Every structure is written in structure tokens, then in C-alpha cells.
Amino acid sequence: xxxxxxxxxxxxxxxxxxxxxxxxxxxxxxxxxxxxxxxxxxxxxxxxxxxxxxxxxxxxxxxxxxxxxxxxxxxxxxxxxxxxxxxxxxxxxxxxxxxxxxxxxxxxxxxxxxxxxxxxxxxxxxxxxxxxxxxxxxxxxxxxxxxxxxxxxxxxxxxxxxxxxxxxxxxxxxxxxxxxxxxxxxxxxxxxxxxxxx
Amino acid sequence: xxxxxxxxxxxxxxxxxxxxxxxxxxxxxxxxxxxxxxxxxxxxxxxxxxxxxxxxxxxxxxxxxxxxxxxxxxxxxxxxxxxxxxxxxxxxxxxxxxxxxxxxxxxxxxxxxxxxxxxxxxxxxxxxxxxxxxxxxxxxxxxxxxxxxxxxxxxxxxxxxxxxxxxxxxxxxxxxxxxxxxxxxxxxxxxxxxxxxx
Numbered sequence: 001x002x003x004x005x006x007x008x009x010x011x012x013x014x015x016x017x018x019x020x021x022x023x024x025x026x027x028x029x030x031x032x033x034x035x036x037x038x039x040x041x042x043x044x045x046x047x048x049x050x051x052x053x054x055x056x057x058x059x060x061x062x063x064x065x066x067x068x069x070x071x072x073x074x075x076x077x078x079x080x081x082x083x084x085x086x087x088x089x090x091x092x093x094x095x096x097x098x099x100x101x102x103x104x105x106x107x108x109x110x111x112x113x114x115x116x117x118x119x120x121x122x123x124x125x126x127x128x129x130x131x132x133x134x135x136x137x138x139x140x141x142x143x144x145x146x147x148x149x150x151x152x153x154x155x156x157x158x159x160x161x162x163x164x165x166x167x168x169x170x171x172x173x174x175x176x177x178x179x180x181x182x183x184x185x186x187x188x189x190x191x192x193x194x195x196x197x198x
Numbered sequence: 199x200x201x202x203x204x205x206x207x208x209x210x211x212x213x214x215x216x217x218x219x220x221x222x223x224x225x226x227x228x229x230x231x232x233x234x235x236x237x238x239x240x241x242x243x244x245x246x247x248x249x250x251x252x253x254x255x256x257x258x259x260x261x262x263x264x265x266x267x268x269x270x271x272x273x274x275x276x277x278x279x280x281x282x283x284x285x286x287x288x289x290x291x292x293x294x295x296x297x298x299x300x301x302x303x304x305x306x307x308x309x310x311x312x313x314x315x316x317x318x319x320x321x322x323x324x325x326x327x328x329x330x331x332x333x334x335x336x337x338x339x340x341x342x343x344x345x346x347x348x349x350x351x352x353x354x355x356x357x358x359x360x361x362x363x364x365x366x367x368x369x370x371x372x373x374x375x376x377x378x379x380x381x382x383x384x385x386x387x388x389x390x391x392x393x394x395x396x
Contacts, residue, residue, distance in 0.1 A: 001290060002261035004249020008242040014235060015224045022215075027246075028287050029214045031259065035247040037212060044206040045240035048225075049233040051202020061229065063200035089226050092199060 005031065057130070059106040059123045061088040071095075071104060078102045080137040084127060084156065086110045086144060094142060102140070105130060110148035111155055119155050128159050141169040145190075203229065255328070257304035257321045259286040269293075269302060276300045278335040282325060282354065284308045284342060292340060300338070303328060308346035309353055317353045326357050339367040343388075 001009075005027055012023040030038045055062045055069035062069050071077055071091070081102030085091060091104050107122040130136060141156060143149035157167055172190035174183055183191070199207075203225055210221040228236045253260045253267035260267050269275055269289070279300030283289060289302050305320040328334060339354060341347035355365055370388035372381055381389070 002250045002259055002264075004242075004245050004261065005259060007249075008239075008246050011239040011242040014239070016227045017220075017223075024287055024290070025215075026213045028285070030243070030246060031250065031286075038243045038246050041206075041209040041212070042240040042243035044202075044209040045228070045236045045243070047202050048206050048228060048236050051205075052200045052229065061200055061203060063202065066200075087226070088229075089222055092222070 058104050079134045082136050083140045083142045085142050111152040112148045131165055136165055138166040145172055256302050277332045280334050281338045281340045283340050309350045310346045329363055334363055336364040
């Protein structure tokens with residue numbers, strides 16, 4: 001194989017979940033398309049790190065020429081309501097619901113001893129600071145429904161301590177469109193525990 | 199989302215089989231890694247089209263500074279034995295078997311009326327020319343075991359006509375490691391038809 005192709009296949013193979021076969025398929029697709037397609041992707045990659053930075057307030061990803069996240073500076077967003085998420089992309093998922101008018105706080109990961117991530121590496125200290133500065137009334141712990149998500153939640157609750165702030169978390173239960181018989185036991189247990197009056 | 203990120207997600211979403219979620223995952227992975235990773239991929243993309251060309255003899259992808267495919271010019275490869283494949287990457291698959299010492303001929307696709315690909319768009323004429331020029335003794339039709347693969351094979355056989363050349367195709371049968379009970383009917387029928395004496 002020509003080195004130019006091998007190099008591209010190797011570089012594409014670095015992407016998460018992309019094995020050699022998939023990398024080959026991507027590369028060959030770009031070979032067959034007009035060079036402009038490959039160049040467009042190259043330009044987007046080159047401009048990536050210079051075009052983004054982390055918001056110093058919410059730690060969301062923002063354009064390099066912004067001071068803080070538009071979702072924080074927007075006066076229509078309620079700063080007294082903060083959704084705490086693990087990663088910047090979780091914001092995209094929550095925004096798509098069109099049902100949240102508060103602000104976000106990105107932790108930058110979840111507590112995970114196996115991966116060597118301790119709570120001091122996450123933006124938990126800054127969250128507590130925000131609770132005090134912005135007189136936050138409700139913190140929604142919108143972390144994954146996983147062991148890491150739960151233990152990070154627990155740690156944050158401890159750090160918030162006896163501040164006068166309501167701490168909530170996303171409901172656990174049946175995902176919409178899923179048959180009860182296919183739901184796993186833990187999900188079903190949580191759905192039972194969190195059952196709601198009609 | 200910052201435009202630099204949106205642009206990258208859009209560009210990645212052009213890759214085959216990559217939806218918005220996967221593109222987001224790839225982009226966010228590159229955000230978290232050091233900028234060198236993104237730049238390495240950008241460089242590989244920029245150098246792609248300038249670094250490759252098609253071999254004028256076999257239509258394999260070769261380095262831009264080569265005249266013909268090394269798999270054709272290598273004196274250890276038998277030019278009288280030609281494996282006909284649909285795409286350049288099929289060569290990689292066959293080379294991995296380490297069991298083929300002939301040369302290749304890439305058609306550049308398969309006859310597919312639905313996709314508007316007629317036989318005149320494939321390098322079939324050049325194959326027939328090679329059969330004459332190189333006094334080819336055997337042509338192995340190594341096309342997919344699909345309708346398009348079969349009909350392309352048939353068309354090539356017609357074009358070869360009554361030239362004195364053995365025309366073979368890859369065996370159809372049970373893939374290794376697959377239980378007989380899970381094999382589909384057509385595969386099993388072909389395996390029966392092509393049964394071999396022990």
C-alpha cells in the first residue's frame with residue numbers, strides 16, 4: 001500500500017472504536033471522493049484546538065473568542081439552577097430536550113479509581129464556589145446512571161455539605177419505548193423505587 | 199457548541215457509516231487528546247491525494263512516485279496469473295493470505311445497474327489487453343460472492359471470449375469457524391455443489 005494511504009489509515013485507527021478495517025474503509029472512501037473532502041476534514045482538524053477553549057466558569061467547551069459560555073452569560077438562563085454533567089457533550093444532549101433553562105457545570109469526568117481519576121481532578125471545588133457566588137438554589141446531578149456517576153454524585157453531595165441548596169438527580173426508570181420484559185433488573189428496581197403517583 | 203467543534207463534527211459525519219453521535223465521539227476524543235493527534239490526522243489527510251495514484255497497468259493504488267504497482271514490477275510475481283478484484287483494498291485482503299504469487303487487476307467497482315455502473319466504466323478492456331500483452335495463463339475472478347460480483351464475472355468471461363486462458367473464480371462454501379446450522383441456504387447450496395473429494 002502507498003505510504004500516504006498507510007499513514008492515513010494509521011491516523012484514523014487512533015479514533016475511539018475504530019479498528020484497522022474501519023480505518024481502511026474511511027481512508028478508501030476519502031481516496032475515491034474529490035480531494036476537497038479530505039482537505040475540508042484536514043482544515044477542521046487543524047482549526048480545532050485553536051478554535052476552542054474551556055469556559056472558566058462552567059468548563060463547557062466554547063469558541064476561543066468567547067469569555068464565558070453563552071449558556072451562562074445568556075440572561076434568560078437561570079444561574080440559580082445548575083445541571084452538573086460529566087462531559088461537555090452531555091450539555092448537547094440536555095439542550096436537545098428543550099426542557100432546561102438553567103446553566104451547566106462540567107466536571108470534566110467522573111470519579112473512577114480504576115482510571116486513576118480522583119475527585120480533586122474534577123471541577124467540584126469550582127462548583128461549590130459557584131453555589132456560593134451565584135446563590136444557587138438547585139443543583140441537578142445529571143451524571144451517568146453508573147457506579148462512577150453515583151459515587152461522584154455522593155462526593156459532590158458531601159462537598160456541598162449543609163449549604164442551603166436543593167440537590168436533585170435525574171430520575172432512574174424505564175427508558176421510553178422499551179418493553180418492561182426487556183428492562184434489566186437494576187433499572188426495574190430503580191423504576192419501582194421511584195414510582196410516581198398518578 | 200463552538201463553531202470549530204461543529205465544523206469538525208460535520209466533516210467527520212461525512213465518513214461512511216458515521217452518524218452525528220459517532221462524529222461527536224470522535225471529535226470530542228480529539229479535543230481531549232493533545233493537539234498533535236489532530237494535527238497528525240490533518241497532515242495525513244492533506245498528503246493523501248498528492249501521495250497516491252492509480253497504477254496504469256493494474257489500477258491498484260500506488261505511491262505517487264512509483265511508475266507501476268510493486269506487485270506488478272516485482273520479478274517474483276507471476277504476470278501470467280492475474281487475480282481480478284473490484285477494489286484496491288481487496289488486494290490487501292488477498293495479500294494477507296500469503297498464498298498468492300500472481301499479479302492483480304483492479305476493476306474499480308462492479309457492474310451495478312442500480313448504482314449506474316456499467317461494464318464500460320470498469321477496467322475490463324485493460325484486463326483483456328493485459329491477457330494478450332502478458333500472455334496470461336490464468337485469470338482468477340476474485341470478485342464478491344454477490345449478484346454484482348457474479349454478473350461482473352460473467353461479463354468478463356464473455357469479453358475474454360475464446361482466448362486460450364484458464365478462467366477460475368474463488369471457491370464458494372462454508373466460511374471457516376462457522377457452524378453448518380448457522381450457514382445460510384445459498385452458501386450451503388454452493389458448498390454442496392462445490393464439494394471436494396477427500
